[in-house]
Amino acid sequence: MTPRTKEQNEQIRNLRMSQILKAAADVYLERGQQMEIRDVAAEAGLGYGTVYHYYKNKMDLLHDLMLQAMSRAEEILLSAALAAGQPAAGAAVSAGPSAEPGRGRYADARAARPAAANGTGPPQRALAVKLLQAWAEDHAFYLACRLGGEQFRPLPEAQAEPLAAAFREQVLRPLAAILGALPAADPQAPADGGEPGRRAEWLLAALTGCALAPLRRGTLRDEAVQIAAFLF
Missing domain, CATH: 1.10.10.60 (Homeodomain-like)
Structure with a gap:
């Protein structure tokens, strides 16, 4: 041979x-x-x-699973931003790692008119649909978002701390930039509706909670629009 x-x-x-x-x-x-x-x-x-x-051991396996999932976050979140914001073709989407929330590669969503995946509703709904659909295909990314909200407490501290830092940089920060760029879901809402970073945490907490049961059933992709409409 x-x-x-x-x-x-x-x-x-x-x-x-x-x-x-x-x-x-x-x-x-x-x-x-x-x-x-x-x-x-x-x-x-x-x-x-x-x-x-x-x-x-399973902790090393889980650590690598989370790390690789978060390495895919930028591409997934940029796709979600485009779905929510529908920027004009050819619009610039570039920014360095120090971009502020609401600026840079995700900021083109600011000029978008509210539109969800089904054609109506606030842009936050389209963003939620895109995230839910991404989780339906990528279970590891769902777990990274869910465990990231818990500061990766299931893992040993030596692994959890760098993962939490990566989660803030690769998931929360770009998601906050997207939310900061989108027009308000409810024009009548109070102006102090939370900083973009805090709203990013709230959004992930709500979506990961709603997604768990249909994800286990294998129906999340089919239910994504209904879940997003319920939340927005």
Whole structure:
């Protein structure tokens, strides 16, 4: 038998990692802290030893799952901003990491007229729909948003603190920028309706709570518009 090349070994490794992380997200969604490596192996259709080769314990596995999910946050949130704001084609969307809420790459939503995914309603509804639909496809991102609201307390402190910092920078901060750029959902609402950062926390808390049951049922994508309409 011809030995595998280095590139083939790397492909196999990437495939195994992808299987393990996807399975871990599905298992944690159902079992939470009761998740064990053996559960992940069974869900992934891999041997226990194969999963253990990559992850010696469930906390390291959960840490990597959260870290990789948050690395996808910028692309997901930018897509959500475009869905909510519907900026004109060709509008500039660029900003450095120090952009203020309501400015930079998400700020084009400011010029948008209120429109939700079903054609009516405030732009916050379209944003909520987009997030819910993203979670329906990416369970790990849902878990990152849910556990981020809890400061990743299920993990050891040495892992939780840097994850919480990444969550603030990669999820809360851009989401606050989107919310700061959108027109008010209710023009009659009090002007002191919360800072964008605090509203970002409220939005994620409300959405993750509403999403859990339909996510477990596998119906979140179908129910996303109804959930968003209920909240907005």
